[in-house]
Amino acid sequence: MRIECPTCQTVLEDVPPDFPTRPFCSGRCKLIDLGNWLDERYRVSTPVNPELMDEEGLLN
Ligand SMILES: [Zn+2]
Structure with missing residues (x-):
């Protein structure tokens, strides 16, 4: 079969x-794509981090 690398x-x-x-x-290309995906996910979830920090603060 024929594939076209997304990366x-x-x-x-x-x-x-x-x-x-x-x-x-x-x-290597698979890892690059996974890295991009994780990077996107990290950026999207960044606004949630302060809430997580607060929760951890309450637990402590
Ligand atoms: Zn490739």
Whole structure:
């Protein structure tokens, strides 16, 4: 099968269905994408952090 890496847009031809890093071309691109996702998530959840801090403060 043919895949296009979401991270670097590299097109790979004849990729086996059990290709371990599918749909990424490599483990590196998979990690980059995961890192971006975590970064997005961190930024989105940043406004929640003060509340979490307050809760921890109450517990202490
Ligand atoms: Zn890639």
